[in-house]
Amino acid sequence: MIKWRGTSFSVHPLFIMIMLASLLTGHVIEMITLFGIVLIHELGHAAAATIFGWKVQEIKLLPFGGVAVTDEGGSAPCHEEIIVALAGPVQNLLMIGAAYGLHMLGFWSEAWTEYFVQANVMIALFNMLPVLPLDGGRIVQALCSLFVSYHRTLLWCGRISMAFSLFMIGFALMPLYYREPIHLNLLVIGIFLIYANWTDYRNVPYRFVRFMTNRDRLSLLRMKQGTIAYPIVVGSEQPLGGVVRLFMKSKYHLIYVLNDRGKIVAVLPEQRLVDSYFANFMVK
Known part of the structure; x- marks a missing residue:
């Protein structure tokens, strides 16, 4: 494992095994190229995450590509998550464009350009599968x-x-x-x-x-921004754990508590439930 500017870089054992297998089969250059493509792909994620103020804790190179581990912990807005996710495939598109440019300038052969482009397309398309x-x-x-x-x-x-x-x-x-x-x-x-x-x-x-x-900090931020509250209606017997599991990531909630006759008996800001949730969590 290598650490640079607070970010750790690690290689999964399976990835190492694949690299060793490439030595035995004589495909060292191809494997090094694939390694570089995956690394640039992941650095694209890391760069986008850094722009949004996320801390990139680790970049792992895996058998199918890589993973950039961040500290956002479910607190980042949806659009930031999507941009960070797309930043990797965008690097593949840029590398494909660079490959064609180098080929047109006569620096790369047609065979090598074809391999490089196919490798980028394969990594980009595979990473777009709906699988975490x-x-x-x-x-x-x-x-x-x-x-x-x-x-x-x-x-x-x-x-x-x-x-x-x-x-x-x-x-x-x-x-x-x-x-x-x-x-x-x-x-x-x-x-x-x-x-x-x-x-x-x-x-x-x-x-x-x-x-x-991270919820309490985000709740206060959304209140200051004047975010419209999204209501959650629950019965007075609803367990606390069940209520907080209804929280939506991008919403600020007001919880309306109803009695057995359907009358509102309390309106609670979500911070109250977050505090109670962790108070019960610490007791357990």
């Missing part, structure tokens, strides 16, 4: 948070990601039906993604707590 932690999965999660509660967003995006990962594994194994070699690279990536998403799915309660830790 790929860029497409992050965009889907950001858009989903506009319409449903953040807790439900975490659950459903995790389920969608696992479903697509299983489909990827099934597609990789499909050649067995025709007694042909399986798509080994796709199988490894699918297994890695299903494991990563299953782990994240099990950690949804902890990820939600992280989201709630």
Whole structure:
């Protein structure tokens, strides 16, 4: 692991194994090129995140590409999340343009330009699949948070990601039906993604707590900005945990509490519930 300006750079063991395999098969230059493309892709994410004031904690190079780990913790606006997610594929488009330019100037051969362009297209398109932690999965999660509660967003995006990962594994194994070699690279990536998403799915309660830790600060900010409150109507017997799970990421809430006869008995700002949530959390 290498650390530079507060950001750690690490390489997943599977990525190292793939690089070692390239040494044995004589594709060292191609693998180094792929490594560079992935790194530039991730630096695009990191640059966009830094512009928005996010702290980039780590850049991980994985078998299918990479992941830029940030500290936003569910507190960033939807448009920022989408821009940061798209910043990686944009780097691939820029590299494709540069490759064609170098070819036209006579610096790159047609064969090498074709390989470089295909590698960028493959990485960009694969990362746009609606699977976390790929860029497409992050965009889907950001858009989903506009319409449903953040807790439900975490659950459903995790389920969608696992479903697509299983489909990827099934597609990789499909050649067995025709007694042909399986798509080994796709199988490894699918297994890695299903494991990563299953782990994240099990950690949804902890990820939600992280989201709630930023909620009080964001609530005060939205109040100062004059954001219109989005009502949540609950019964007086509704558990506190169930109420806060109704919070939407991009909304400020007022909670209307009804008694058994449907009469409003209290109107609470969401900060009251956030404070109570963490008070109960600390007691537990």
